Each structure stands twice: as structure tokens, then as C-alpha cells.
Amino acid sequence: xxxxxxxxxxxxxxxxxxxxxxxxxxxxxxxxxxxxxxxxxxxxxxxxxxxxxxxxxxxxxxxxxxxxxxxxxxxxxxxxxxxxxxxxxxxxxxxxxxxxxxxxxxxxxxxxxxxxxxxxxxxxxxxxxxxxxxxxxxxxxxxxxxxxxxxxxxxxxxxxxxxxxxxxxxxxxxxxxxxxxxxxxxxxxxxxxxxxxxxxxxxxxxx
Amino acid sequence: xxxxxxxxxxxxxxxxxxxxxxxxxxxxxxxxxxxxxxxxxxxxxxxxxxxxxxxxxxxxxxxxxxxxxxxxxxxxxxxxxxxxxxxxxxxxxxxxxxxxxxxxxxxxxxxxxxxxxxxxxxxxxxxxxxxxxxxxxxxxxxxxxxxxxxxxxxxxxxxxxxxxxxxxxxxxxxxxxxxxxxxxxxxxxxxxxxxxxxxxxxx
Numbered sequence: 001x002x003x004x005x006x007x008x009x010x011x012x013x014x015x016x017x018x019x020x021x022x023x024x025x026x027x028x029x030x031x032x033x034x035x036x037x038x039x040x041x042x043x044x045x046x047x048x049x050x051x052x053x054x055x056x057x058x059x060x061x062x063x064x065x066x067x068x069x070x071x072x073x074x075x076x077x078x079x080x081x082x083x084x085x086x087x088x089x090x091x092x093x094x095x096x097x098x099x100x101x102x103x104x105x106x107x108x109x110x111x112x113x114x115x116x117x118x119x120x121x122x123x124x125x126x127x128x129x130x131x132x133x134x135x136x137x138x139x140x141x142x143x144x145x146x147x148x149x150x151x152x153x154x155x156x157x158x159x160x161x162x163x164x165x166x167x168x169x170x171x172x173x174x175x176x177x178x179x180x181x182x183x184x185x186x187x188x189x190x191x192x193x194x195x196x197x198x199x200x201x202x203x204x205x206x207x
Numbered sequence: 208x209x210x211x212x213x214x215x216x217x218x219x220x221x222x223x224x225x226x227x228x229x230x231x232x233x234x235x236x237x238x239x240x241x242x243x244x245x246x247x248x249x250x251x252x253x254x255x256x257x258x259x260x261x262x263x264x265x266x267x268x269x270x271x272x273x274x275x276x277x278x279x280x281x282x283x284x285x286x287x288x289x290x291x292x293x294x295x296x297x298x299x300x301x302x303x304x305x306x307x308x309x310x311x312x313x314x315x316x317x318x319x320x321x322x323x324x325x326x327x328x329x330x331x332x333x334x335x336x337x338x339x340x341x342x343x344x345x346x347x348x349x350x351x352x353x354x355x356x357x358x359x360x361x362x363x364x365x366x367x368x369x370x371x372x373x374x375x376x377x378x379x380x381x382x383x384x385x386x387x388x389x390x391x392x393x394x395x396x397x398x399x400x401x402x403x404x405x406x407x408x409x410x
Contacts, residue, residue: 058215065222071232078232085310150270153312155305161231168226175223179216186208 002076027114036115038106038122045103047192050185057178065171089152105129239333247332255315255340257348258370261377263315264288271313272306273342276327287317287349288381295327299334307336317342317349353377 001007005015033055034040043049071078102108107115107126115123137145160170239247247253263271264287273290275282282292293303295318307314316324316331316339324341331339344352351357356374359367 054212058219061219061223065219065226068226068229068232069222072229085308150311153309155308157305166227167231168223168229172223172227175219179220182212182216183208186212 001074002070003081006080006082007077027117030111030114031118035111036118036120036123038115041108041111042103042106044185047188048196050182050189053185054182057181061171061175061178065175068168068171083156086154086157087150087152088154090149093148239335244329244333248329253328253332253340254343256343257352258373258377260287260315260317260342260349261353261374261381265377265380270311271315274314274316274327275318276316276324277318281319285346287346290317293327295323295330298327298331307331307339310338313338313340315340315342318345320345320347354381 004010005012010018030036033051035052035055040049041052044052067076067078067081070076098108105112105122105126107123109130112123112126112130116127117123141149158167160167163170165173260271260273262268264273273287275286275290275292276295276298277292278294279292282290286292291306293306297303298307306312316327318324318327321341321343324345328339328341342348353374356371356378359371
């Protein structure tokens with residue numbers, strides 16, 4: 001029964017090797033799906049390509065539903081899996097900064113490393129920027145960020161428990177929201193691409 | 208929409224409907240093994256002096272939380288400023304888990320003496336909670352050392368005198384006085400100049 005490492009079924013070394021192999025597969029999948037291309041990544045913000053929305057929402061829900069079901073059938077003990085603590089204000093601010101960075105640079109941290117390893121200059125530049133940001137934060141943490149970082153602590157909190165609803169019901173609600181967003185997203189993508197095609201044809205004088 | 212997209216959405220929906228009928232995942236505590244608990248006890252790093260607690264209260268340290276582990280009746284009669292009441296027998300209740308499970312706070316447990324707080328510390332540490340400390344001597348030490356400090360012996364070390372000065376200030380602070388920072392008085396020392404006797408000449 002999982003998880004393997006917290007229960008001592010595998011050593012630190014074995015854990016790192018497995019993580020390394022999973023990382024390789026993950027990177028290969030990202031590259032195969034075209035996620036090292038900034039135009040594909042920011043398409044979700046401009047409406048012409050909803051792949052990112054579909055892939056990440058599907059991945060998150062598959063993981064959540066899969067883990068929930070596996071816990072109930074004894075394949076994994078979710079109570080032994082690491083659960084991060086919530087600090088809602090710094091998380092909100094960090095999320096906003098990340099979204100701005102994503103829009104400006106066209107990458108999120110994971111895909112930027114993928115792009116950098118394929119030799120893309122924009123990916124390499126983005127990774128350099130990430131490291132500069134990390135060093136800046138580390139050296140100014142005590143002076144500027146410490147108070148904010150430790151504010152609004154909520155402990156290990158689960159959204160469903162916080163809302164007072166069953167965890168399975170919350171998963172169902174999120175799945176319905178995901179499906180609705182895929183349908184709406186596909187519709188928006190079609191409309192924007194049609195509009196773009198018309199404009200392109202007019203420019204070429206073929207309409 | 209592609210056929211594959213529809214198939215994936217259908218599988219997700221079936222999984223989610225199935226999950227909706229299952230009970231919640233209840234978090235349970237990560238109990239330490241006997242060896243791990245013995246290690247924590249032997250480390251003996253979980254005691255904190257009444258002076259450190261007084262300093263934390265006086266400097267309004269937001270990362271130190273005082274927890275009175277006595278029963279609510281004793282808590283109502285007297286407790287340290289800003290202390291919360293979590294009786295020893297209730298320390299593992301889910302409603303206190305968000306506090307005990309927080310990384311950022313230094314949680315100081317205290318009682319009348321040390322033994323009740325020690326028991327609470329043992330229970331909470333065994334359940335896997337960290338950053339827990341016990342105020343050594345408890346409220347008994349608080350009264351004798353902070354509220355009614357005794358001056359050190361004349362031959363005591365300099366550190367004892369400094370500690371006594373701090374405790375005097377703390378006693379003044381906690382009994383309603385105001386502690387102001389004062390600059391040391393500048394004492395002018397004038398050295399009388401001895402007039403030199405005129406030497407030489409005939410006697």
C-alpha cells in the first residue's frame with residue numbers, strides 16, 4: 001500500500017531515481033503536447049487554443065479522483081501523503097505574480113525548463129529570469145517578505161471540509177465545472193479561429 | 208469536440224459520481240515510533256525559561272503562542288497575557304489541529320508546575336506535532352522569578368545581576384507599570400588638581 005517513501009518501502013536513493021524517471025516522462029509528454037511553444041501556452045489567455053486548459057484541468061481531476069478512489073480501495077493511504085499548509089494571502093499574491101509572468105513570458109516554470117532543454121532561447125531566458133527571481137527572494141526574504149510569507153496561516157486545510165461539503169461531492173462539482181469549461185472553451189476557440197481566418201482571408205483578398 | 212475528448216470527459220464524470228458516494232478521507236495523526244519519541248524526549252530541547260516567555264510577551268512576539276493546558280476553571284482564574292486554553296485532555300481534538308500543525312508558530316505549553324505541561328507536550332509530540340515547548344517551572348516559576356524576583360547574592364555573577372534587572376522590569380511591566388528606556392546618566396567627574404609645592408630656596 002502506498003505511499004512508498006513515507007512508509008519506508010523504498011530508500012531515499014530509490015525515491016530520487018523514480019522521481020527522475022517520472023520527470024523524464026513528464027518532460028517528454030510536455031514536449032510531445034507542444035507545451036514548449038509559447039504560442040500554444042498563451043493561447044488559453046487569448047482564446048485561440050484551449051489545449052492548456054483541457055490538459056491541466058483533466059490532469060488535476062484525474063489525479064484527484066484517482067487518488068480518492070485508490071484511498072478507498074486500499075491502494076494508497078492519502079493520510080500519509082505530504083499535505084502542504086495553506087497561507088492564503090501569500091499564495092494569492094504569488095499566483096497573481098505567476099499569472100503575470102506567464103502572460104508576459106509565455107511560460108510557466110515547468111514548461112520553461114522543458115523549452116530551455118530543447119534549446120529555445122526564450123525558454124533559456126525565462127529560466128535565467130526564474131533564477132534571478134529566486135536569488136532576489138532568498139536574499140531579501142528577512143527584510144521584505146518574511147512577514148507576508150508567514151501571514152494568514154490556515155494549517156492543512158481541505159476546500160471541501162472548509163466549505164462543509166463531502167469531499168466526493170466537491171470532486172463531482174469540480175468535474176462538472178471542468179466539463180462546462182471545456183465546452184465553453186471549445187466554442188470560444190472555434191469563434192475566435194473563425195474570426196481570425198476571415199480576417200486572414202480578407203487580408204489576402206480571397207474573401 | 209473530438210470523440211476522444213468526449214470519452215475522457217465521460218470517464219471523469221463516472222469517476223466523480225462514484226467518488227461522490229464514498230465517505231471523506233479523514234486525516235489521522237502521524238504517531239511517532241517508540242524510538243522516535245525517546246529521541247525527542249532525550250533531546251531535552253523543548254524547555255523554555257520563564258525569562259524567554261516574559262521577553263516574548265513584552266516584545267509582542269507574534270510567532271510565539273502561549274497555551275495554558277490546565278482546565279478552563281483555572282484558566283479563568285489566572286493565566287498569562289494572551290494565552291489560549293487547550294486542556295491537556297483536549298489537545299488532540301481536530302479543532303486545535305490547525306494551530307498545532309502550523310509550521311510558523313512557537314507553541315509554549317504551560318501549567319501550574321511543569322508536569323502537566325510535560326504530559327501535554329508528550330501527547331502532542333507523539334502525535335507528530337512539532338515546534339512545541341514547555342515553560343520550565345510553569346506558573347509557579349512565573350510568580351517566584353518574574354513577578355517577585357529575588358535579588359542575587361552579592362558574589363553572584365554579572366549575568367545574574369543582569370537577569371535580576373530584566374526580571375524587575377518584567378515585574379513592573381506585568382503588574383501594570385510602564386517600562387521606559389532611559390539613557391544612562393552622564394556623571395561628570397572632576398579631579399582636583401593638586402597645587403605643586405614650590406621647591407628649592409632656603410629653609
